[in-house]
């Protein structure tokens with residue numbers, strides 16, 4: 362195909378945001394995650410995917426911004442709203458889709474499904490269905506890094522609903538007490554299932570909860586991938602250099618219901634529209650077009666490539682085998698054979 366023309370951008374302008382290569386990577390990843398999620402929703406409706414399916418369409422700025430602050434040696438934990446995080450961390454989209462289909466080729470060998478994606482090879486340690494339960498587990502991984510004397514950082518993603526649960530407070534308390542290299546990222550999408558944050562939490566500005574543990578905290582625009590990346594970079598650096606925890610609250614929104622089963626009637630169309638106007642993909646795309654860093658032709662190429670990757674992931678998942686009955690007892694106990 363013919364190469365598209367590209368505007369040359371003054372270096373200082375690029376440096377303020379990141380390199381062109383970095384910025385395009387964020388854009389491509391956000392588009393991939395968006396289209397992957399839309400396709401997963403479609404596959405769920407076609408009964409190719411069973412169980413639960415929680416999409417994070419609308420939250421891609423937070424997903425890509427937070428994960429891009431990590432180095433390869435760092436660790437990532439998330440809640441059940443995990444597909445985008447797994448992809449951003451480097452899990453092959455084919456292995457993610459296959460896991461959603463419950464197939465043996467899935468990243469959790471078909472045993473986890475949507476909520477329990479896992480891939481130790483890229484230090485993606487799940488995928489947790491119990492709200493806030495992974496916060497102490499992630500804190501433990503940060504403790505392990507200090508024991509081993511490494512400079513690995515652990516990042517833990519959870520919703521604002523998780524911050525009303527004891528495990529959140531236990532995790533933050535121990536993280537500060539023992540000075541652990543962990544970055545807690547609260548994706549405040551305003552609703553925990555159908556309950557608005559101000560109806561469930563005595564303090565609805567979540568970052569303020571960190572002061573109870575004397576932990577550094579900030580709130581950022583979660584629809585702006587660069588703002589999220591920068592805040593997370595500050596947290597990661599604090600963890601790596603000073604061995605201190607951070608709490609970051611990203612203000613974001615899921616355009617769809619809590620899960621595929623939720624028609625989301627508890628919020629107004631005007632509210633959804635307000636957030637859609639701040640769409641993270643559109644925001645970055647507009648910024649890059651204004652700076653002459655991407656053309657419409659290049660955007661079309663990105664969309665076409667992403668469509669191919671997503672289609673291939675569905676084909677792969679569809680023709681993959683179901684887990685074998687012979688493997689039923691694998692990985693049930695620590696000593697049983699497994700990956």
Ligand SMILES: Cc1ncc(C[n+]2csc(CCOP(=O)(O)OP(=O)(O)O)c2C)c(N)n1
Nearest residue numbers: 442490491492520521522523550552553554
């Ligand atoms: C301990 C626990 N209580 C209740 C549930 C049921 N539940 C699943 S998701 C959810 C809402 C969580 O909201 P939030 O933490 O804000 O995350 P979001 O879904 O918005 O990403 C609840 C109550 C659960 N999975 N675990």
